[in-house]
Amino acid sequence: MYGTERSATGSNVSNKNFNEGKIMSSILEEIETKIERLKTSTTKSNVGVVRETGDGVARIEGLSDVMLNEMIEFPNGVFGLALNLEETEVGAILMGDNTLVEEGDEAKTTGKLLSVPVGKALLGRVVNTLGQPLDDKGPIKTETFYPLEKIAPGVIKRRSVNQPVQTGIMAIDAMIPIGRGQRELIIGDRATGKTTIAIDTIISQARLNKAAEDAKDNNYRPLYCIYVAVAQKNSNVARVLDTLEREGAMPYTTIISAPASDTATNQYLAPFAGAAMGEWFMDNGMDALIIYDDLSKHAVAYRQVSLVLKRPSGREAYPGDVFYLHSRLLERAARMSDEFGGGSLTALPIIETQAGDVSAYISTNVISITDGQIYLETDLFYQGVRPAISVGLSVSRVGSAAQIKAIKQVAGKVKLDLAQYRELAAFAQFGSDLDAATRARLDRGQRIVELFKQKQYNPIPVDEQVAVMWAMQNGYLDSVPVDRVKEYQLKLQDWLQTRKGGLLGAIREKKELDKDLESQLKAALDEFKTTNP
Amino acid sequence: MKINKEIRQLSREMLRASFTDGQLDPGRIVSLVDSLIAKKPRHYVDVLKNYRRLLRLELEKRQAKIETASEVDSATTSELVANLKKKYGGDLTTQFVVNPELLGGMRIRVGSDVWDGTVRNRLERLQQEL
Numbered sequence: 001m002y003g004t005e006r007s008a009t010g011s012n013v014s015n016k017n018f019n020e021g022k023i024m025s026s027i028l029e030e031i032e033t034k035i036e037r038l039k040t041s042t043t044k045s046n047v048g049v050v051r052e053t054g055d056g057v058a059r060i061e062g063l064s065d066v067m068l069n070e071m072i073e074f075p076n077g078v079f080g081l082a083l084n085l086e087e088t089e090v091g092a093i094l095m096g097d098n099t100l101v102e103e104g105d106e107a108k109t110t111g112k113l114l115s116v117p118v119g120k121a122l123l124g125r126v127v128n129t130l131g132q133p134l135d136d137k138g139p140i141k142t143e144t145f146y147p148l149e150k151i152a153p154g155v156i157k158r159r160s161v162n163q164p165v166q167t168g169i170m171a172i173d174a175m176i177p178i179g180r181g182q183r184e185l186i187i188g189d190r191a192t193g194k195t196t197i198a199i200d201t202i203i204s205q206a207r208l209n210k211a212a213e214d215a216k217d218n219n220y221r222p223l224y225c226i227y228v229a230v231a232q233k234n235s236n237v238a239r240v241l242d243t244l245e246r247e248g249a250m251p252y253t254t255i256i257s258a259p260a261s262d263t264a265t266n267q268y269l270a271p272f273a274g275a276a277m278g279e280w281f282m283d284n285g286m287d288a289l290i291i292y293d294d295l296s297k298h299a300v301a302y303r304q305v306s307l308v309l310k311r312p313s314g315r316e317a318y319p320g321d322v323f324y325l326h327s328r329l330l331e332r333a334a335r336m337s338d339e340f341g342g343g344s345l346t347a348l349p350i351i352e353t354q355a356g357d358v359s360a361y362i363s364t365n366v367i368s369i370t371d372g373q374i375y376l377e378t379d380l381f382y383q384g385v386r387p388a389i390s391v392g393l394s395v396s397r398v399g400s401a402a403q404i405k406a407i408k409q410v411a412g413k414v415k416l417d418l419a420q421y422r423e424l425a426a427f428a429q430f431g432s433d434l435d436a437a438t439r440a441r442l443d444r445g446q447r448i449v450e451l452f453k454q455k456q457y458n459p460i461p462v463d464e465q466v467a468v469m470w471a472m473q474n475g476y477l478d479s480v481p482v483d484r485v486k487e488y489q490l491k492l493q494d495w496l497q498t499r500k501g502g503l504l505g506a507i508r509e510k511k512e513l514d515k516d517l518e519s520q521l522k523a524a525l526d527e528f529k530t531t532n533p
Numbered sequence: 534m535k536i537n538k539e540i541r542q543l544s545r546e547m548l549r550a551s552f553t554d555g556q557l558d559p560g561r562i563v564s565l566v567d568s569l570i571a572k573k574p575r576h577y578v579d580v581l582k583n584y585r586r587l588l589r590l591e592l593e594k595r596q597a598k599i600e601t602a603s604e605v606d607s608a609t610t611s612e613l614v615a616n617l618k619k620k621y622g623g624d625l626t627t628q629f630v631v632n633p634e635l636l637g638g639m640r641i642r643v644g645s646d647v648w649d650g651t652v653r654n655r656l657e658r659l660q661q662e663l
Binding site: 031034035042043044045046047048061062063064065088108 | 586587590593646647648649650654658659662663
């Protein structure tokens, strides 16, 4: 008995030894090949000496062969990026612990551009500017790296925007539609719900992606999201992460965080890292959405870097190329033509204004670069109109080409109606004698405003949007008191979901309201009216 | 030191005037410095400082620093110097330094170009790879 046991253990040990030996020998072989490679070569490199360092910047003498934007290696594993090439000196920004770099240190060129890991492995992760994980989910397994700075796709590779990004926010999908490959600016004062719009959009994409996955719908093109937090408070980033996790959006999302405590260098580079990650999806025929939250802080970080590099400053001490900084970043958002994979990268940059001033330097720059803006107003926000979208100042220059037909049918005149309502409402305050047409316009306007109020983190599917707006357009809401419109809408949505799933499905599939669907909608709404008087 | 445009231009002109037939001319350098001190233009001390720096960088470009782990015999030395002069021109000066920290091999630096064939460098690269 003992004997057999012993012999069994013995064979186990020898097996283990054999396996270990095999692994060891393969490791040894690997080291051997690495040594072989090293033996043969004497390395040639270009070096310089650090003359001055501080504020995350080093000035290096020498480095005669360095290229612009090339990575420079310092002792102790610190890397820098050559940004200023002067006659006898090179100005470099430092990444990592810049206290480890000292005067007199030798700096070496590497011949490499700064790159970040890209690919699907980044979905569900929180990373820093260099693509290193900040969550406790282990290393990121990816083989592919993309350079941070890349020339945007040219004219030949692009096509016009033709597919929608369903944000799930009714006011946006109806009036300021966003297409895949578009750059739509979200602009407004502090605390007006800019980030909320971005987060809502991410949640909406996640729900659509998940629904398509569950239904095994191969025609649906999932939209992956990248959220770049530039100079945000860590608590804000944590809150966003928490919301996205709670709503089940993280499996389709990457968060790049360069918080306020990070170096200006990392804050300046974070949006470019995000763009590189998004470009991978675009290059591989997939669709991605990137949110830069926010570019005003990004410009401030770049201003700091430029000033310590002693670049000449211009208006408001921003360097002369601050426009180019944002234009080259946003130009990387594109919709590729089918020959080049048909992928897309949609960009939603965010700009924070001071006291509603859209004519400040950075905001006018970004407004002119983007294909439209969603302008959020403090006054509306405090009146309870949330999302506080200002209809007059918000515009989407290309998105209507991407709207599905059903939305066009029901929302075609909404923007005009609302604009007229706002104008009339200002006059109507003073007098009570109004003709019937004006009265009707005001009533309709009030109801549209109510309809477009929406709770945060609660995107509405496009088919429900169509049904609700069809009801509004066809006068079903006219008999509902204004303060009960929201209640009516929620009840209607609920009722449609539970009772008329087939009808909603048909709208989703046909993407258009034909005679048949309209009569079905009419019947459904009449039925709803009788059940909910 | 804050260098303005004037200082930079003047010191650069002085450097340009310091060459005869593409080689630094000590006589001209001395006379340039003397005449500057005699004339005393604006910021002349800063100009001199910057000129000195530019000269230093220029000299570094023409000097080869050869570091070895142990003493090298004279035959190798002369072959090395001849080869370097062939590559960088006849006015190259050489400086030999023994540095046991390199463990073995040789490291040559001319200006900002470095050829590193030392054992220490290989070990460092191995460390990075692993």
